[in-house]
Amino acid sequence: MPVHSVHDTQPADRWENAFLSGNGEYGIMVFGHPHQERIVHNHHRYVLPNESLTMRPPAVADRLEHVRDLILAGDRERAQREFSDGRAMAWTQSFHPGHVLHLDAQAEAGPVEGYHRGTDFTTGEVRVTWTDGEREWQRRAFVSRTDAVAVVEITGPRLDLVVRLSGELPGRPPEVTFSSSAEATGDGEACLTVVGAYPPGPGAAEFAGVTRAVVTGGRVTVKADAARVEGATRVVLLTRMDRSPTPVDVTGLRTALLALPAEYDALLARHAPVHGELYGRAELTLGASDGDSPLPVGELLALADPETLNPALVEALFHSGRYLLLSSSGVLPPRLTGLWLGAWGAAWSGDYTTDANINLQMAGAVLTGMPELIAPYAALIGAQIDDWRTNARTIYGTRGILAPSRTDGEHGLLFHLDDDWPWTMWLAGADWLLYPLYEYWQATGDDAFLAGTLAPWLVEAAVFFEDFLTREDDDGHAVLVPSYSPEVGPKDGPGVAGVNATMDVAAARHALTTAAGVCAHLGVEQAAADRWRALAERLPPYRVDDHGALAEWAWPGLATAEDHRHISHLYPVWPLHDITPDDTPDLAAAAREALLRRGDENTSAHGSLHRALVAARLKDGGTAKANILKILGRNMVFRSLMTSHNPDLEIYNADAAHCLPAVVTEMLVDSRPGIVEVLPALPPEWPSGSLRGVETRAGVRVDELSWDVREGVVRVVLTSPRERDIALVCRGAMDSRQTLRLLSHSPTGVILPFA
Template sequence: MTDPAPVHGTWEPHPAVRWEDGFLSGNGHHGALVFGDPNDERIIVTHHTLVRPNGRNPRPPQLAAGLPALQDRLLAGDTTAAESFTDGRPLQWVQPFHPAFQVRLRRPPGDCPDYRRDVDFTTGVVRTAGTGWTSRVFVSRADDVIVQQASGPGLTLGIDLDHRLPGAPTGLGVGHGAVLTPEGALLSLRARYPDSDRACTGVTLLAVTGGTTTLVPPGVHIEGARSVLLLTRVRRHTGELDVVEEGRALRDLLTGYDELLDRHAALHRTAYERVTLDLAADPAERALAGSELLKRPRSAALLERLFAAGRYHLLSASGLFPPRLTGLWTGDWNTAWSGAFTNDANLNLQTASAAAAALPEVTQAHATLIHRQLPDWRDNARAVFGTRGAVAPAHTDGESGHSYHFSREYPLHLWTAGADWLLKPLVDHDETTGTRDPRTAAALAQVALFYEDFLTRTDEAGRLVVVPSYSPENRPAGASWGTLNAAMDLSAARHALLTAAAYHPGPDADRWRALADRLPPHRINADGALAEWAWPGLADSYDHRHLSHLYGVWPLDEITPYDTPELAAAAHRALELRGAENDSAHGHLHHALIAARLGDADRVAHALGQVLDGDFFHDSLMSAHYPKRDVYNADAAHTLPAVLIEMLVQSAPDRLVLLPALPTSCPSGALRGVRTRFGAELDLTWSPDGGATAVLRPSRTVRVELRTSSGAEPLHLVAGEDRVLTVRAR
């Protein structure tokens, strides 16, 4: 039988030999990655706090005293002046994210007929099964614990906690514990980092039903059981962890598997099911295993499943923090780019769908990361620029928000746009809900204070100059990386000042708006493209993966085809000229998001095609950074839902755009549950003849502009009154 609706899960008929193909579960704190041979099942345990000390100097460089001289040199035309604006330290990476250990379930050797593994996106349950046995794993949002159940008649299992994962450092201080308990056993594993007083300790409580349980250090051997329930947590700590107390806390959770799942699913399912996408895919293709569907990159069923998987993985990775470069998962201690939060592009791309796709859990995780690091942002402003206010770092491990990851080729400590870029999703959330979070208001005020102190230099026309300025992670042709008036910096400064003014009416607002008015406009270069640097004489370098200079198009509303058509045309020309450089997934999908805002459906389809044709997805439907599944990375998986939403529905506080960039490959479908930035929930259906119907459920009374293929018209919505809109067929 084939499924008439999109599939909210994925499955495979074969085991995951590579950890990258393992199915994932998570609650935004703990993560579980399930893979391995049927007779040696492995669950890699992760946690957002697990970062390895690496001896870095986590303080921002004290450079403020030298800032005026640097500004003088840059304004005088010294294009390499910023290369020496450091404190001489070598490039330092943030503390790398790493896995904790793997829980191993060993079964007697033998064939495993009827093997199947699957993951249910609506519950977060990863299931593996063979003849005579079933194993289920989920990570509870209600109880913050990894729950695993093995069941079947007469189970024979060896269970232990194993630290031996790829890249584990030599000198790791490992200690095991195993004791029998009335319900079964308590296992522990402590891994102390080399040359550090910090460690991570995992504790697993086993509740065994039937059979016998025998200690076989460092684990246990179980014979003849009907079921085994495992509850696992991991902590990062200094000194020693009280394993007995951790075991007692796990024992307090002991109920049946179904009760534990019900508590979790009530939270997870509610969030996951708020938004759905149906592209009227072939039911036979919907029924395929994920690995088979990936061989059909132009299949509507693949887009449906990747949308569902991306939404599931994004939710599962968000809680204590938003997703890292690897989401919440890794099977290797050597994570690329430290498995960090890369703020200058990747983090915001991964969380881009949060507001529209009704995932406030993701926005809250994003906000938590920002607010806990805001004191460090203030340190950055004082140390590097000698100002009040706040400057965000380009990279963070989750512990520190200081700017200490920089070098000559990556002067990331000079990136001043970061605070506005990172706060934009929180502003979107406030617009969507119709409330203003006082923490967001306070952070915006800090950013405005920075610009008050920083924007003091002017050009010959009396316009303010952003100096030094940096466009991640590019540089002008024939010049160095630290420059003047990067387009992203201009957009960020303008947006930050005007948004802070909107949140803080009064004398401060008047002063901030006046400062914004003194910023220079964007520049259109000789190629007719929006220039990446507005300063005259700085030539564009087109072949680059980042598109920072088009910040004004997406996610801002500074440049639109409706309000600023000349700038929009220049932005479109800049997009046409942009190369893909190293074929990174985030570059392609960033390109697609901007193309959607500019109404270019063909360019959206091409950018999506680069990712779908490029073999970026593992069988787990988690993605890679590069083609051919090279470097485990969540950018494509988490960003793709945002691309699909943006090509179907766009909103601003005063505008709704329906089907702005619909590719011909998606002739019909339905997107349900989307939230708009003017406070309405929206269901959209469309058909091959170009007709569409939108049902709006507004939570507040508002007047907006409606944009469709027929043009623009006013739309008045009344809180609590559903409104049905019909777009005429072509």
Template sequence: MTGGPPPAVHRIVDTAPATRWEDAFLSGNGEAGIMVYGRPHAERIIVNHHRFVLPNGTRDARPPELAALLPRVRELILAGRRAEASRLLAGDGVLRWTQSFHPGFALTIDAVAPGPVDDYRRRTEFGTGEVVVEWAGGRRRSFVSRAAALVVTHLDAGACEVGVTGELPGRPESVRYTVAAYRRGDLVFLRVRGRYPDAGGAYGFEGLTLLRGDVAVVGGDRVVVRGPALLMTVLDRPDAPPWRTGELAERLAAHAGADYESLLARHVALHGRAYRRVSLDLAVPAAQRDLPVGELLAAQDADPGTLCPALLERLFHAGRYLLLSSSGVLPPRLTGLWLGSWDAAWAGDFTTDANLSLQLAGANVGALPEVTAAHANLVRGQVDDWRRNARAIYGARGLLAPSRTDGEHGHLFHLHEDWPFAAWLPGAHWLLYPLYEHHLVTGAPLGEVAGWLVEVADFFSDVLTVTDEAGTVVLVPSYSAETGPYDERGRAVHVAVNATMDIAAARHALRTAAEVSGVDRWAGLRRRLPAYRVDGRGALAEWAWPGYHGDDEHRHVSHLYPVWPLDEIDPDDTPELARAAHRALSLRGDEDLSAHGSLHRALAAARLHDGALTAANLRKILGNDMFFRSLMSAHNPGLVTYNADAAHALPAVLIESLVQSRPGLLRLLPAPLPRLDAGVLRGVTCRGRVGVEELSWSPGRVRARLLSPVAQRLRVRSPYGERDVDLVAVTPVEVAFGAPEQRAVAGPG
């Protein structure tokens, strides 16, 4: 992108080696990922793959057959006996977890004759996906090719011993590794195999590395190379024996004549084009932009009560880089695509009741359709399972999504009386919304997504069968993840009636199904849905049911679903409900300061046009030591639990503070953040098929250059006024508000 901020914002630099895997610098192609860390003369490259999950016996688990129990469950809930209903919905009561994401192995690179290390630097180049380690006497470069599906490393640090190991922290004894170095004709390979226990899942996984260079020694699990060398690695995970080593060797042999630069150029043509579509310039002084990542983090730590623009700007670009790099065959997991130990929190899976959708928040508006396509891959591979869930649990048509998946199936079996996810009705809508939003942003046909959206409406039609005396639908069972109203003993019981998120999802699903199908057979049901409830404090209630009081400290804010992402409640068009939503958000505490909770609150605050509250929630992340030196984030303060929620969601918060949209309406600076008085945002894409080629702002003024592929009239709102703007197809239009003038001029921009 021309005219963007200087190259320094598109990389991170560190002058200290990473001594632990959490600070490893990261690269990925959406299928495989690498983590580069260690000392200059003893480096480790941990190799990950999206499909590497440890069998635990749940691969063939199915949803429990609960449909026959539903009348009794509803009766108990409406009678106030919610704990009994929860026990019925829990099936056998055993809480089963998804198969846990795990690291594969590590390539080890050790100098044969270590020399002095002067001018050490390591860096990640966001625009190329390279991780580079260099010092006065050597350099190593690595990336994961999106074009060739290879992990590529170039060594230029004298004689090195290259090996492979499966000895990573927390490795279960039941996973057996074998490693070997060998020649096959003129080619030299390193091979690693991990054999899973027989627990009902895949057979194992394999990595094969081809080494090219001046090879001196081949034996055991080590290869010694003299001088420069090129390493190329491919991965596999067979469901059953035999191993497919021969096929992997053929894939590598096909690239045996390639050099590092040509492989990188092919990768950058895909990765770089996507990454550079969007940029943010916060007018940070050059000296601050050039700071190593450790000093950027230290500057924020020294002043936790304010947002450091230099760090915020870098986190924006790092977040987009990490989101793109972890999205391809699947969208990002809880840890993106990276993990250095076998003890992933929450199985390192896709947690769908908040985390995954939050990570995807910046994909469509941030011009990363590659990420949305990866999410579509996940959904496409699981909709049959969602249909099975709906039939088994509700005897219904349509789609019922689980609260978590390991990526291999979408069956709903993570159930317990304290976690009644059988009662979580809006999961499929929550997960389909990014695909619908992609249509709003691009105008691309919905295709198969239209059918899925209709199935969501059919599910609600079949499930919403209970009405009150006035004919209003009662949503029962219902669950506002992951909390519930207190019972008479002051204990939270999660299964309930009329969760606000359920009402919002049903309302939107029924309306959207009519829109995409052209037939409104859901109009009657839509009119009978309950209204949102405002409680005695003037706050949007989490349940539209009298007598319910919940945990105001809880990390989830599911009841703000009609605010974000649906934009059904907003200050312009529904001011009373917006005030109630804002009151609910202001009353919500922080529980454990989880990253996803703070970012969810920040997105809702931005939609409610409160920049100060948006910034306050960002400060909970930036001011509490929650970013590793790779700028991957932690789940909790003090760098507790490696987790991608904050890293991936933060760019969306910044975009939403500067630009919001829906078809026919564009909001400029809806929630400007304190102290970010001037800047330039380029390349974002908006709902309604409008691109903001450039948005610039300064005190008292905002200017935007807009581009649409179709002619349309657009209402543009800003803090300094609003007007209708006529967009001509494929013709830039500039609109400005505030001093010294207001103008809307069509032209080349």
């Protein structure tokens, strides 16, 4: 049976190994020695104000035709300078941690034996237990999805603790100041408050945390900013947080806490069914041995091998990844670090890097049975869509929308650029970022969402290209110029700007045809839809280079740079299904050649898993496996099962943790409208197993997929919300393709003998 938890027999010696819980708004990190435990509290909207709040996109629309001429003439560096405004590179507001809850034993703390800490993925609880040889102590913690509160309970035969809140975390800028206080409020209760003040200027003024401490069986006194607990048998700590452009309403936070029951079990009983129902929809088994699955995390990670995909470790990371994605999705989708950070100074501002990372993290949300997690992702875009319109108008003088390469979650204006990084020229961003919403509609058939939210944005993505595509080549193809392939330029000569970046070509085609398709589905904008289809037909074809590889630039003379972490030119393969082995076999072979020729550069997590997703789409289980092993075989998983950006645990980063469930799912189930394919990229290490609760782009759910290669049997159970025909494909089966008639809400089971 799969294990829906992680546990350790050693305390976390660093914040990166902290066990994690979250409700999509607050996140907590539990680590440290049992007599000196620390719980870092994070909030999704905590970002450090900086000068980016007053920045706007460069007003360069009047230079567009001149810049186009320069690029077409080969003067790429000058074109980049002309399409900027001389600005230096500026970064988004940096995500930062909130405060620390200190739990320190008073003098003469006893010995620690039988230490155990664990996270239960089904409830979101983090538990720490130990004994002194005879008596047991326990700490439990979770963050409630129903009551918006972080909850900690400490129990034991005698609790003598000092409890306080502080801003004492590494890397805090000196201009960010903290004040802490404590107040006895009577009846065995105290209130702790910590307020962080940002430096003067635009943006928020303060962020704060308030903790209500309720003591049973002992007494609590207050000294300075700490509450001292003596002789208690139970302590319950309830915390709420906020950030404000004016002084935080601390009184309001205190009042809200007083309205909650100071009963851990009662609060958990309200939270656990909501969290658990979402988490429990999908499950993976890969035939892990009974001895491997329940191992402590240190021994589990020791199963990692640079040559073999250990089933127990992959199962654990599949379930942990879904848990972490769920826990960090709520008011916003996950950031580069999910929802957790234990030190200031996050790499890349801990923001939303939109040219690859956020889509990779969200890739498993719908597929692994949690389509509700698309709501915060849509909310992020919806709050910024006006800024995307401003970008298009200011930079290109067009209608429609142009997305930035990064955002801090507060606005979407395109200001992150300089002469060497021409993000003004990345045209694919809106289509790329809208794709997860389109996939959600394909899977759920939610026409209300399509009509009310998504379709207008898809129309604006198409309208941008309708206005932008005014040049054509000698063959009458529309020319995308300027164009940029994140984050790499053509191999030859200076400058990274170019013409017809394959990602931009794919995005333009997808934006135009998708807008036309959804408008036809909704019965609107028919004349415009005809124009968009006609324009899509005029886009250039994909180009295959002299190596037989799909070229990064569909323009003669622009050669592909082979060693880079990004593989943006494979956008037609994943996620678009524009190039597939069945429909476009020659282009699929070229795409595979491009994938194999691309070097790893710095073996970044997002690069490896992006490659694995593309390989799975190309039915190449060996290459998908090899890229997963770049994560598992290079020490990129912390003891929390959160992951790093680079090998050897360099840079705390959620890309791999959140993306890996999607990779495993795509290796086992591929889907598009009308087609569900099972076991498209099965590696040899998984000769038997099962996957349940997968949603598909065909609008049907895979209730169960189970297989046993040795016995030569695959079993599939599908359910559709309406009557429809589905092509079920299994390349290894005797009947590799068959058509099933699915009745409404009626599970249909099929057994497929292997050839």
